[in-house]
Amino acid sequence: MAETTRSIEIEVLRYRPEQEDAPVWQRYTVPFTDDMSVLQGLQQIKDDQDGSLSFRWSCRMAICGSCGMMVDGKPKLSCQTFLRDLLPGPVRIEALAHFPIERDLIVSVDKFVDKLEAIKPYLIPKEPRTLAQGEYLQTPAQLQQYEQFSSCINCMLCYAACPQYGLDDKFVGPGVLALLHRYNADSRDGGREQRMEVVNANEGVWSCTAVGYCSVVCPKHVDPAHAVNQNKVNSAKDYFLRFVAPKGGG
Amino acid sequence: MNHKPVGTGPRGPYIRPMTGWWKRDPFFVRYMARELTAFAVLAYAVVLLVGVVRLSQGEAAWNGWLMALRSPWSLLLHIVLLVSFAVHAKSWFEIMPKTMPILVVGGQRVAEATITRVGWAATLLASAALFALAWWGQS
Numbered sequence: 377m378a379e380t381t382r383s384i385e386i387e388v389l390r391y392r393p394e395q396e397d398a399p400v401w402q403r404y405t406v407p408f409t410d411d412m413s414v415l416q417g418l419q420q421i422k423d424d425q426d427g428s429l430s431f432r433w434s435c436r437m438a439i440c441g442s443c444g445m446m447v448d449g450k451p452k453l454s455c456q457t458f459l460r461d462l463l464p465g466p467v468r469i470e471a472l473a474h475f476p477i478e479r480d481l482i483v484s485v486d487k488f489v490d491k492l493e494a495i496k497p498y499l500i501p502k503e504p505r506t507l508a509q510g511e512y513l514q515t516p517a518q519l520q521q522y523e524q525f526s527s528c529i530n531c532m533l534c535y536a537a538c539p540q541y542g543l544d545d546k547f548v549g550p551g552v553l554a555l556l557h558r559y560n561a562d563s564r565d566g567g568r569e570q571r572m573e574v575v576n577a578n579e580g581v582w583s584c585t586a587v588g589y590c591s592v593v594c595p596k597h598v599d600p601a602h603a604v605n606q607n608k609v610n611s612a613k614d615y616f617l618r619f620v621a622p623k624g625g626g
Numbered sequence: 627m628n629h630k631p632v633g634t635g636p637r638g639p640y641i642r643p644m645t646g647w648w649k650r651d652p653f654f655v656r657y658m659a660r661e662l663t664a665f666a667v668l669a670y671a672v673v674l675l676v677g678v679v680r681l682s683q684g685e686a687a688w689n690g691w692l693m694a695l696r697s698p699w700s701l702l703l704h705i706v707l708l709v710s711f712a713v714h715a716k717s718w719f720e721i722m723p724k725t726m727p728i729l730v731v732g733g734q735r736v737a738e739a740t741i742t743r744v745g746w747a748a749t750l751l752a753s754a755a756l757f758a759l760a761w762w763g764q765s
Contacts, residue, residue, distance in 0.1 A: 394636035476639030
């Protein structure tokens with residue numbers, strides 16, 4: 377019965393910097409069918425009711441990571457959240473928590489992108505190989521050590537779930553630290569020492585207080601809390617082992 | 627709150643306040659409850675520390691401390707502390723798998739629940755051993 381059209385109230389936290397000093401709630405009545413996501417509800421508003429509503433989206437299939445927002449107070453991908461599950465409403469939609477609101481549901485991601493660049497999110501080969509030497513080989517067990525952490529789509533839902541990030545946005549945060557671990561845990565990578573500087577810093581893993589909500593909201597089961605907390609152990613080892621085996625001491 | 631940076635264009639990112647953040651989601655409330663149990667651990671450490679100080683002050687002081695422990699208020703406090711300790715231990719054993727690298731045994735990844743259960747089993751064994759030792763030492 378996907379064709380049956382019902383209607384639901386959607387309240388959106390609007391913020392137009394040229395128009396208001398602080399965000400305000402605006403209510404829309406949205407016709408919807410059972411197969412419609414929250415994102416499609418917003419598109420209905422934009423196309424048929426109010427073209428000034430701003431939000432980000434791209435793939436509509438939970439892989440681009442663009443459409444993250446707070447749906448009834450929880451960080452969600454709006455393309456993956458269905459209006460039928462939010463009845464009777466009203467549904468309250470707000471920009472991702474802990475990020476500055478740029479306009480309506482659009483947040484500033486500048487700091488997140490800066491952090492992403494800072495961790496060198498690419499393989500730094502242990503030893504350079506020529507094409508003739510062939511590919512870098514890896515066993516299934518070695519793959520298993522980092523595979524889940526490579527599923528991150530940078531949707532930043534984990535940041536909206538992390539109160540430590542909300543309280544201090546200098547914290548590198550769950551998503552970027554999980555990606556950092558993805559490379560450090562890769563048997564082909566040799567960049568660990570450079571990345572440990574990020575891990576060991578005050579803004580690194582030690583700013584995490586193991587709230588654990590990041591792993592709950594992650595739509596890709598990356599489990600950032602696992603990456604961050606096992607790196608507390610790595611960071612502690614890094615600190616104490618330098619007395620035993622100083623750098624360059626072999 | 628001055629949230630508008632100096633600029634020429636209409637841009638002015640709005641930063642939402644974090645006041646009362648822990649009441650925003652039941653998950654955060656449970657987190658705060660877990661963090662509160664740390665104070666129970668601190669409180670019990672103080673109780674034990676007072677015992678050590680009283681021991682150094684002679685037999686009368688030591689016996690006074692032992693008597694104080696038997697008062698109804700002290701028993702009530704100990705019940706509260708014991709429950710808090712149980713919550714504290716439970717929450718930490720739940721986090722334990724997250725602090726370890728991915729364990730693979732016989733090609734299979736060890737489930738988080740298994741690691742948590744191993745933690746509990748070790749605790750129960752250690753507690754039983756300590757209890758037996760104390761019991762044996764008394765008689």
